[in-house]
Amino acid sequence: SLLLPVKLKKFNALVPIIRLKNHYSPEEERKFIGYGYKIPKQYPQFYHLIKWRHLYFTVFNCYELANISHRALFKSKIDLLVACEYNPDVNYFSNIVESSSRELHCYFVQANNAKYGDSRITQPSKTEIKDIVKIKGGRNYTIIVDELDIDKLREFQVLSYELQKDDKNYKPTPPDFRKNEVMRRISESENYS
Numbered sequence: 001s002l003l004l005p006v007k008l009k010k011f012n013a014l015v016p017i018i019r020l021k022n023h024y025s026p027e028e029e030r031k032f033i034g035y036g037y038k039i040p041k042q043y044p045q046f047y048h049l050i051k052w053r054h055l056y057f058t059v060f061n062c063y064e065l066a067n068i069s070h071r072a073l074f075k076s077k078i079d080l081l082v083a084c085e086y087n088p089d090v091n092y093f094s095n096i097v098e099s100s101s102r103e104l105h106c107y108f109v110q111a112n113n114a115k116y117g118d119s120r121i122t123q124p125s126k127t128e129i130k131d132i133v134k135i136k137g138g139r140n141y142t143i144i145v146d147e148l149d150i151d152k153l154r155e156f157q158v159l160s161y162e163l164q165k166d167d168k169n170y171k172p173t174p175p176d177f178r179k180n181e182v183m184r185r186i187s188e189s190e191n192y193s
Helices: 026-034 062-066 068-072 090-103 150-157 161-166 179-192
Strands: 002-008 011-017 050-052 055-061 080-084 107-111 119-122 131-135
Touching: 002 050, 055 062, 062 068, 062 080, 062 090, 068 090, 080 090, 090 107, 090 119, 150 179
Parallel strands: 055 080, 080 107
Antiparallel strands: 002 011, 050 055, 107 119, 119 131
16 A cells, blocks of 8 residues: 655645555465465456656555566556565565666665565666665664656666667666657656646
């Protein structure tokens, strides 16, 4: 679930966006069954593509990230992928975060429990600069805050490979990346201002 801040005439509000998980981990399913519960399923499976102000993003819940086909649905369509996790398999999910950021060519916010760590903000860049901020773990819950330059990412994405190669901020966009989707977001963003 997600809370989106919105301004409604004279006051501010939070709008909840709630959905069932598309995929539960084998361990979650084991516990549901062990306690005598039915595993909640939604058909058809879906994710929200959220347009908030001029940002396009989606949210995946933990084990949903393991479905490569579902992640690929958002190629060229998002500026940011947010993953909410409660998962000790830090290495596996770390690999998914890093590859997804480059394959989808978007910023990636990974929020894992402090107990397990590897909460971070990642960008589709070379290894030395890909993590904007990263927290290993600890006892205390932590809020990671930074600013993402969405306009800069989009301006890079519409360049040809020859010009992308000269820019050291990001890795080049992947094959079949649809620049027209980015141009549409840029155009909508200009109309928003």
